[in-house]
Amino acid sequence: MTAAAAVAQVARAAKDAQPRLARLHREAKDAVLLAMAEALVDRADEIVAANARDLEAADAAGIAAGLRDRLALDVERVGSIAQQLRDAAALPDPVGEVMRGSVLSNGLELRQVRVPMGVIGMVYESRPNVTVDAAGLALKSGNAVVLRGGSAALHSNSALIAVLRSVLAAHDLPEDLIAGIDEHGREGVDALMRARGLVDVLIPRGGAGLIRRVVENSLVPVIETGTGTTHVLVDADADLDQAEAIVVNSKTQRVGVCNALETLLVHRDIAERALPRLAAPLAAAGVRLHADDAARAILAAAGTGAEVVPATEEDWDLEYLALELAVKVVEDLDEALEHIRAHSSGHTESILTRDLRSQQRFLSxxxxxxxxxxxSTRFSDGGEFGFGAEIGISTQKLHARGPMGLTELTSAKWLVVxxxxxxx
Amino acid sequence: MTAAAAVAQVARAAKDAQPRLARLHREAKDAVLLAMAEALVDRADEIVAANARDLEAADAAGIAAGLRDRLALDVERVGSIAQQLRDAAALPDPVGEVMRGSVLSNGLELRQVRVPMGVIGMVYESRPNVTVDAAGLALKSGNAVVLRGGSAALHSNSALIAVLRSVLAAHDLPEDLIAGIDEHGREGVDALMRARGLVDVLIPRGGAGLIRRVVENSLVPVIETGTGTTHVLVDADADLDQAEAIVVNSKTQRVGVCNALETLLVHRDIAERALPRLAAPLAAAGVRLHADDAARAILAAAGTGAEVVPATEEDWDLEYLALELAVKVVEDLDEALEHIRAHSSGHTESILTRDLRSQQRFLSxxxxxxxxxxxSTRFSDGGEFGFGAEIGISTQKLHARGPMGLTELTSAKWLVVxxxxxxx
Structure with missing residues (x-):
């Protein structure tokens, strides 16, 4: 069988199995999630052994240290992964919520209720924890899920999925509700993108290249996630103590994430005071500044000790995901808004100001x-927003925008009685 | 300039103009809509003259009578089109609605607010009233719109759009908020489908072929609308007086629409009584029945006078949009649900029953x-649901499902203070 046919068969089996899950009430779904957590802990050795095979192959291929760390599992990490499932069980069930309702003038009773999406396709890179997290959130929201987690995590994902499926079977549910297609490589992703009618939504999570490929080639509706060319604007009358704390936190609290600061805009009226204040702690944290001429002149005069290189046009569009920061002095709020309009990926931006009108204009x-x-831009996160879980951060406007929790994995239907x- | 470059330019101009509209409050938007209605009435002769040129070309090409009627405008019809704009003005403004909000434990104030989508692309067939309706609903919801209404309505749409744009200009708003690309033909549609980043959502309205083409080829996110292989199930203990009225209404109240009945399922326990009752008024309305063997046997024995032909496998998947009805006898509710699962386009289905458990299972x-x-399935409609306007009926699960009103033309953003x- 070709990879395309095999993946279509997996997706069809998921679609056929999903109505069984859709009819389960919260209590039953939570019981399955808790049993899955227990099974993962019980079978942690088996999972770690499978992971060792992936690590061996990764080491032979000369994997980078950061990627290796994301891939690696030990018993403790398997325990954290199991905890994600217990956390999912603790969340309210979005399915069945009455979103709108009324009685029409002719007596028809109208209700819009939340229902599962159906089959969710997830394409992500080699982080085995995402496999369990995505499967758990899909199950909680009544969805079947087809997982494609990257060939480097093939054995780890297989072992994790096998545990989850065995728990489904033990609860008399179809194993096809959770399926992995890692073994079909890139062809598997292609097939998943063509499975319109079988898969209801495809969510890519990972680097910009992966996301672009899915967005440009999928016939299945896609939720675009991720890329964040995140801006902070230090406005003319920002509180500089706050600004220092927020800019440093936004840039350095965690570097390789989509809500980390990438371009700092500073109002010219405060630039001479603000830039040296901000540059010193950024330099201490190892951040290199890519500054425009005006910012460089101020920094050079102040002698902050920060490493400063001239900003190029490309810097304004980069998501560094590293200890690099683009810095630009703007004439006024209008120029800042114009710069953001031209260069932002539409993920997260923050203004630091004490001026009500500036804040209002920026937010609006x-x-x-x-x-x-x-x-701090680091608060742009489903966990921080109180969603309890996050399946990704959508940067598109259709269906979901911003951090996506369980609610965003549901659709709706209208009931008319x-x-x-x-x-x- | 190529068609692709010209359409990209139009879309970019719409994108650049849209923030001006996004900042208008309801009062200002309604004033523009009312002025547009007045201008259409004032310039009705000009519009009817342009329409005459389209009709002349259509007659020369031998257009079908139904399509000609959809295309034709007179002063009275222009008056109805103007009324659509007054109706849009009377609707509440969805923009700014606070959808969710809370104060987080760290004091951050969180609000999710409705915002315009941005630029909406509409691809539809030659009905000039859709041009004004779509432009009005887009404007009310703060969106720019790029309209592609079919080459047969080229002159009519140009004249209508010219009137709308002149009103925008008179209100000191960018004319680029409403743009037509009819003159670029099919290449224009192709270019619109590739305008990812400029156009935020593409909504095709029209025949199955048009919709499939857009869904399969667009890089811009699409809302799939329309096709309805609509089912009614007459359950074992349906009230036959009600069933007769509802089945006839669902099939014949208006024939060429997506919420019209296309397949009638009848529970075997009631088939011998129900089928002759239903067939007589359907026959009187000129409906031909495509019946399975069991239904044909009952109808032949009863001698209803209805024209009955054997149903083929294809009949179960057809959207006739005509005085044709597929009829099938089902063993039980399970078989009915299974048939709907296999053959429905996911638009609208109705059960006729007095049995609470049957109703519950069907709805769920x-x-x-x-x-x-x-x-009656004919109630599956934005106007009937009380939306005041309808931009189409979505049959996909992402973003919008079912009748789409102004709300479905909006996105959301999170504000964090x-x-x-x-x-x-």
């Missing part, structure tokens, strides 16, 4: 998924 | 945008 006019005032009404 | 297990009990918070 910046067209990004998350727009902040006087807070009549007593014999016909249309005149 | 049928996975369609609108699921009804004891009501802090007092200096950083992430620990």
């Amino acid at each position: 006019e910046v067209d990004s998924a998350v727009v902040m005032a006087n807070a 009549g007593q014999g009404q016909v249309r005149p | 297990e049928v996975d369609s945008a609108v699921v009804m009990a004891n009501a 802090g007092q200096g918070q950083v992430r620990p």
Whole structure:
């Protein structure tokens, strides 16, 4: 069988199995999630052994240290992965929520209720924890899931999925509700992208290249996630103590994530005071500044000790995911808004100001998924928002925008109950 | 300039213009809509003259009578089109609605607010009223719109769009908020489908071929609308007086629409009584029945006078949009649910029953945008649901499902207001 046919068969089996899950109430779904957590802990040795095979292959291929760390599992990490499932069990069930409802003038009773999406396809890179997290959130929201987690994690993902499926079977549920297609490589992803009618939504998580490939080639509706060319604007009358704390936190609290600061804009009226204040702690944290001419002149005069290189046009569009920061002095709020409009990926931007009108304009006019005032961009996160779980951060406007929790894995249907009404 | 470059330029101009509209409050938007209605009435002669040129070309090409009627405008019809804009003005403004909100434990104030989608692309067939309706609903919801209404309506749409744009200009708004690309033909549609990053959502409205083409080829996110292989199930203990009224209404109240009945399922326990009752008024309305063997045997024995032909496998998947009806006798509710699962386009289905358990199972297990009990399928409509306007009926699960009103033309963004918070 070709990879395409095999993946289509997996997706069809998931679609056929999903109605069984859709009819389960929360209590039953939570019991399965808790049993899965227990099974993962019980069978941690088996999972770690499978992971060792992946690590061996990765080491032979000369994997980078950061990627190796994301891939590696030990008993403790398997325990954390199991905990994700217990956390999912503790979340409220979005399915069945009545979103809108009314009685029409002709007596028809109208309700819009939340229902599972159906079959969710996830394409991500080699982090085995995402396998379990995605499967758990899909199950909780009544969805079947087809997982494609990267060939480097093939054995780890197989072992994890085998444990989850054995728990489904033990609860008299179809194993096809959770399926992995890692063994079909890139052809598997291609087949998943063509499975329109079988897969209801495809969510890519990972690097910009992966996401672009899925967005440009999928016939299945996609939720675009991730890339964050995140801006902070230090406005003319920002509180500089707050600004220092927020800029440093936004840039350095965690570097390789989509809500980390990538471009700092500084109002010219405060630039001479602000830039040296900000540069010193950034330099101490090892951040290199890619600064425009105006910022470089100020930094050079102040002698902050920060490493400063001239910004190029490309810097304004980069998501460094590293200890690098683009810095630009802007004439006024209008120039800042214009720069963000031209260069933001629409993920997260924050203004630091004490001026009410500046804050209002920024919140209203910046067209990004998350727009902040006087807070670190690192708060742009489903966990921080109180969702309890996050399946990714959407940067598109259709269906979901910003951090996605369980609610964003659901669709809706309209129920109309009549007593014999016909249309005149 | 190529068609592709020209359409990209139009889309970019729309994108650049849209923030001006996004900042308008309801009062200002409604004033523009009312002025547009007035201008259409004032310039009706000009519009009718342009329409005459389209009709002349259509007659020369031998257009079918039904399509000609959809295309034709007179002063009265222009008046109805103007009324659509007044109706849009009367609707509440979805923009700015606070959808969710809370104060997090660290004091961050979190709000999810409705915002315009940005630029909406509409691809539809030659009905000039859709041009104005789509432009009006887009404007009301703060969106720019790029309209592609079919080459047969080229002159009519140009004249209508010219009137709308002149009103925008008179209100000191960018004309680029409403743009037509009819003159670029099929290449224009191709270019619109590739305008990812400029156009935020593409909504095709029209025949199955058009919709499939857009769904399969667009890089811009699409909302799939339309096709309805709509089912009614007459359950074992349906009220036959109600069933007769509802089945006839669902099939014949208006024939060429997506919420019209296409397949009638009849429970075997009631088939001998129900089928002759239903067939007589359907026959009187000119409906031809495509019946399975069991239904044909009953109808032949009863001698209803209805024209009955044997159903083929294809009949179960057809959207006739005509005085044709597929009829099947099912063993039980399970077989009905299974048939719907296999053959429905997920638009609208209705059960006719007095049995509570049957109704509950049908509402819960049928996975369609609108699921009804004891009501005509013709109620599956944004106007009937009280939306005041309808941009189409979505048959996909992402973003919007079922009738789409102004709300479905919006996205959301998260606003986060802090007092200096950083992430620990």
